Amino acid sequence: MYELFNNYSNENHIQITCDSLYGNDFYLKLQADFSIGHDPDIVITAPGYNINYLYDADKLASLHKDILNDTSWSNNFDESILYTTKRNNKIYGIPMGMEYLALYSNNELLSKCGLDVPQSFNELLFACDVLKQNGITPIAFGALDSDMLLYQAITASLGGYMELTNAIYKSELTPPYALAFERMQSLYQAGAYPTDFESIGRLESQQMFLEAKAAFIVESSSFANTIANFSTENYFSDGKFSISAFPTSENVQKARNEFYKSNLIPVPYGVDNMTIHVSKTAYETKHDEIIRLIKYLTSKDSAKLLTKERGDISSVKSLSSKTSSAPTSNIIVERNLFIGKCTEITPMPDTAIDKYVWYSCISSNLANIITGRTDASDVLSNTSALLDAARGG
Amino acid sequence: MVFSKLRPQSIKDKIRSISILQIILPIIIIGILSFVISNNIIRNQALLRTKQTFNYVSEQVTAYTDAISGNAQKILYDRDVYETIAFGLPIDDKTSESIHNLLQQMVTSDTNIEAVSFTIRDENFRTVSKKINIPSAQSVGYSDILKKARKNENSVYWYTDMDGENSGSIYVAKILYNPYTYEEIGNIVFQASGVSLMNMIIKYNTSSDSKIDIISNNDRYIYKADPTVRDDELYELSFNENELIKHNNSYLIYHTIPSVNWRILCTLSSRSLFETSVWLMLCIFLLCLISATALVLFTKYINNNISSPLSELAKQIQTWDEDKVFRSPYKHRKDEIGVLYNSFSLMTRRIGLLIKQNYRNKLLQKDIELKMLQSQITPHFMFNALSAINNMAILNNMDDISKMVTALSDTLNNRISRNGRYVTLNDELSASDSYIYIQQVRFSNRLEIEKNISENARNIPIPNLTIQPIVENAVKYGLEATDRKCIIKINAYIDDDDLIVTVSDNGTGIEKDRLERINTALKTDALSIDGSIGLVNVNKRLMLLYGSDYGITIDSEPNKFTTVTLKYKIQDVKQY
Numbered sequence A: 001m002y003e004l005f006n007n008y009s010n011e012n013h014i015q016i017t018c019d020s021l022y023g024n025d026f027y028l029k030l031q032a033d034f035s036i037g038h039d040p041d042i043v044i045t046a047p048g049y050n051i052n053y054l055y056d057a058d059k060l061a062s063l064h065k066d067i068l069n070d071t072s073w074s075n076n077f078d079e080s081i082l083y084t085t086k087r088n089n090k091i092y093g094i095p096m097g098m099e100y101l102a103l104y105s106n107n108e109l110l111s112k113c114g115l116d117v118p119q120s121f122n123e124l125l126f127a128c129d130v131l132k133q134n135g136i137t138p139i140a141f142g143a144l145d146s147d148m149l150l151y152q153a154i155t156a157s158l159g160g161y162m163e164l165t166n167a168i169y170k171s172e173l174t175p176p177y178a179l180a181f182e183r184m185q186s187l188y189q190a191g192a193y194p195t196d197f198e199s200i201g202r203l204e205s206q207q208m209f210l211e212a213k214a215a216f217i218v219e220s221s222s223f224a225n226t227i228a229n230f231s232t233e234n235y236f237s238d239g240k241f242s243i244s245a246f247p248t249s250e251n252v253q254k255a256r257n258e259f260y261k262s263n264l265i266p267v268p269y270g271v272d273n274m275t276i277h278v279s280k281t282a283y284e285t286k287h288d289e290i291i292r293l294i295k296y297l298t299s300k301d302s303a304k305l306l307t308k309e310r311g312d313i314s315s316v317k318s319l320s321s322k323t324s325s326a327p328t329s330n331i332i333v334e335r336n337l338f339i340g341k342c343t344e345i346t347p348m349p350d351t352a353i354d355k356y357v358w359y360s361c362i363s364s365n366l367a368n369i370i371t372g373r374t375d376a377s378d379v380l381s382n383t384s385a386l387l388d389a390a391r392g393g
Numbered sequence B: 001m002v003f004s005k006l007r008p009q010s011i012k013d014k015i016r017s018i019s020i021l022q023i024i025l026p027i028i029i030i031g032i033l034s035f036v037i038s039n040n041i042i043r044n045q046a047l048l049r050t051k052q053t054f055n056y057v058s059e060q061v062t063a064y065t066d067a068i069s070g071n072a073q074k075i076l077y078d079r080d081v082y083e084t085i086a087f088g089l090p091i092d093d094k095t096s097e098s099i100h101n102l103l104q105q106m107v108t109s110d111t112n113i114e115a116v117s118f119t120i121r122d123e124n125f126r127t128v129s130k131k132i133n134i135p136s137a138q139s140v141g142y143s144d145i146l147k148k149a150r151k152n153e154n155s156v157y158w159y160t161d162m163d164g165e166n167s168g169s170i171y172v173a174k175i176l177y178n179p180y181t182y183e184e185i186g187n188i189v190f191q192a193s194g195v196s197l198m199n200m201i202i203k204y205n206t207s208s209d210s211k212i213d214i215i216s217n218n219d220r221y222i223y224k225a226d227p228t229v230r231d232d233e234l235y236e237l238s239f240n241e242n243e244l245i246k247h248n249n250s251y252l253i254y255h256t257i258p259s260v261n262w263r264i265l266c267t268l269s270s271r272s273l274f275e276t277s278v279w280l281m282l283c284i285f286l287l288c289l290i291s292a293t294a295l296v297l298f299t300k301y302i303n304n305n306i307s308s309p310l311s312e313l314a315k316q317i318q319t320w321d322e323d324k325v326f327r328s329p330y331k332h333r334k335d336e337i338g339v340l341y342n343s344f345s346l347m348t349r350r351i352g353l354l355i356k357q358n359y360r361n362k363l364l365q366k367d368i369e370l371k372m373l374q375s376q377i378t379p380h381f382m383f384n385a386l387s388a389i390n391n392m393a394i395l396n397n398m399d400d401i402s403k404m405v406t407a408l409s410d411t412l413n414n415r416i417s418r419n420g421r422y423v424t425l426n427d428e429l430s431a432s433d434s435y436i437y438i439q440q441v442r443f444s445n446r447l448e449i450e451k452n453i454s455e456n457a458r459n460i461p462i463p464n465l466t467i468q469p470i471v472e473n474a475v476k477y478g479l480e481a482t483d484r485k486c487i488i489k490i491n492a493y494i495d496d497d498d499l500i501v502t503v504s505d506n507g508t509g510i511e512k513d514r515l516e517r518i519n520t521a522l523k524t525d526a527l528s529i530d531g532s533i534g535l536v537n538v539n540k541r542l543m544l545l546y547g548s549d550y551g552i553t554i555d556s557e558p559n560k561f562t563t564v565t566l567k568y569k570i571q572d573v574k575q576y
Helices: A002-012 A024-035 A049-056 A064-069 A079-085 A107-112 A121-133 A149-165 A175-189 A202-210 A223-230 A250-260 A280-285 A287-297 A300-310 A330-341 A355-371 A376-390 B002-006 B011-076 B079-086 B093-109 B142-151 B195-205 B270-319 B336-375 B379-395 B399-417 B425-442 B468-480 B512-523 B533-546
Strands: A042-044 A097-106 A137-139 A214-220 A241-244 A266-271 A275-278 A344-346 B113-120 B124-129 B157-160 B170-177 B184-192 B210-215 B221-223 B245-247 B250-257 B262-269 B422-424 B447-453 B461-463 B486-495 B498-505 B551-557 B561-569
Touching: A002 A287, A002 A300, A024 A049, A024 A355, A024 B011, A024 B079, A024 B170, A042 A287, A049 A275, A049 A355, A097 A107, A097 A149, A097 A223, A097 A330, A107 A121, A121 A137, A121 A175, A121 A214, A149 A175, A149 A214, A149 A250, A149 A344, A175 A355, A175 A376, A202 A214, A202 A223, A214 A223, A223 A330, A241 A330, A275 A280, A275 A287, A280 A287, A355 A376, A355 B079, B011 B079, B011 B093, B011 B113, B011 B170, B011 B184, B011 B195, B011 B210, B011 B250, B011 B262, B011 B270, B079 B093, B079 B113, B093 B113, B142 B157, B142 B170, B142 B184, B195 B210, B195 B221, B262 B270, B270 B336, B336 B533, B379 B399, B399 B425, B422 B425, B425 B447, B425 B461, B425 B468, B425 B486, B461 B533, B468 B486, B468 B498, B468 B533, B468 B561, B512 B533, B512 B551, B533 B551, B533 B561
Parallel strands: A137 A214, A266 A344, B447 B486
Antiparallel strands: A042 A275, A097 A214, A097 A241, A097 A266, B113 B124, B113 B184, B157 B170, B170 B184, B210 B221, B210 B262, B245 B250, B250 B262, B422 B461, B486 B498, B498 B561, B551 B561
16 A cells, blocks of 8 residues: 555655554544544545544545546446445445455365364364364464454354344444354363464464464455465465355354345455545545545556455456456465355444444453453443443433 | 838848848847746746745744644543543543643653643643743633634634744644544643744845745734834735735745645845846847847858849949950859859850851851842843854854853853752863863963863762862963963862862962961951952852861962862762
């Protein structure tokens, strides 16, 4: 992304100041800047609770007219992706990429232990037990991962589309969020996590999986690209990895199947962090410059660069997983097959609530909840209280 | 009509006119354009320099103001403060301490900040200062500042009570809003010293050519370059941003710093702005003057070298008399002028020669025509008379008379009837025989003829009446002028491509001097030689027909002989 900004700055002789922050710091700064009148021109983050708030408070501009009036620009996008950033029937963000959360399995390690890719949560627990006995860490997971991808995948597997689309009712999170904590605890008790899981983060978890020290990892779809780039020698053979939806429990799945009259397996899906929003102030004072920059960032050339570097599923039609030709490796083929097989996609569970609250309440307490040092219900109550206070309650 | 009258007539005038058009007009145009362009360039350069200054000053001011206003965000980036604001949490001791520490940190770490006032929810008002002059609502009119800051909505509001010199402060006010509901929950006001800002601007005001002033959004001088200027003097000026306007003896231009809405006013002295311009204009003027002088001299040279000789030639042509030969004064010039002069000179010489030749030919023609007329007087009467005499002589058996009359008749016939230009040598000799016979009878055989004719020469065509006049001359000077027997020898032979006929007599001969004169005359265009037209006539005809190498030559010794040699060119003649 920095490369794109630098290129644009050099080509157009303008100065772009880019503040890149991660996790809670980002949302604190974002909210604080808007609250004190120091509005940024462009906000690049995943849409969700916070972005919706800013849009509703008239802090972010609608880009609906700009994109629809320029067909050469709008035709560039995969329509289904473009319309995921709608609010009040107006497009307010331009997504550069999409992501799915999936369970990545190392088939070689599973085969060594006589296991297959688990199809249900119980099978996963069993696999964890067997792997543990064979001295293999079952799931690469670090509690310092503030995005809590494993927690989100479990939440989605329990909730499905309906419950996650309406995740908050009267400032309280719906049951899948609480149930997911229980599943996390079950996995902990089954020895699924690395022994030092409380002190490792997302990058360390990824490294464990890449080095075949763990059999499973929950990651976003762009992780396939990380695998492909990790080692061309070891990771290109067919069938080495499989990508699947996180398994839910048989009971839950049965109930869902009865309800939907179909075997739907929910997969968390959404536009990724690379979604462009424009502040109302910038939209009004430097409209043309801003739109020109966004068009550059969402151009095919920029999308190619991002896809290559980040492994994103691009929002640009010709580069999306559906139409992209000649994948660069088998794992990318595997990923595209997985995306094609998704029968039910849910919103990312973390987009349903205020991100500051997510990080400060849930994410920061995850290890304590898993290990039983903190009661999950207290955390959820605290979360509800903060959400309520944020609404002026 | 006017233009046709003004139209230059001579080449000299035309060249002069072209010179005026080529020199004066371009120089005027170049001068004007150079003046306009150079003025624009200098003006644009001044604007560019000013723009660079603006950019730099703007960056410095923005850095100064950003540093101050950025502190407001630092307070909110504190989690305790943020959560207090965002989630409506009570301000506990921990949060109070955090806020206090943050404000204290700001005034100690940033030397520009003199005091900070932080208000959160009306009941909690905190002020931190490091100097004695703590801002109070009364001293700086906080309520007014906050009122204006509220009008500014999301933007920072800047205010100053500075006087452009050393007193006063800069105030920055921000309204705080709840990050979810966006309802006003407080404010923050910084009081800052403008000293560092003024020190930075002073660096730009060391030159006497341009001065920088900074005027705040509330129309106060933050920095005033000239303390004698009244505060309200410049505010009355209304002109567009980045437009250069004249004001008294200076030029003014201003630029607005977008982040704070302050104006940077630049005053440029006219002298410095146009000093370069005047120097450049002087250079251009001198350059034009030198160019004009050089071009005038060059035009004069062209005039002297081309137009004057052409005018002179035209004059010579107009006044040239055909009797005169024009002599070129530019014999050694190789250019077009030299060619014209030399060609005209050669042409006049040739025309003179042709006129003379034509005049002589006309005289000769008239003379011949006269003689022809004389010789053709009643030719039929003469023939009829001779025929009657011949008949009477025959009837009376007078053979001698008959022969004589017949010979006379043949001679007359030859002269009158032979209209063709060419006859064979044989025919020409036969015509001479009749004449000789008459002369033999006349002089009782004192005339003797010897002929030595090459057989191959007999049928060669020659112009008629070319041998008989020579024979007549031989008879005249060989027989009539002496008493002794006259022998006339006629020889004819072929010499290469030429036919040579000689007629010799043993008469009185010709003196050496006279002979030389005659031979010289035969080579020229003499109309007669000692009254002998026949000899000259024959010679001219041969020269005209065959060229100057042909004709008559005479050799003679007094009282011994005279030989006339006729040289013909042998050539095919279609018609005799």
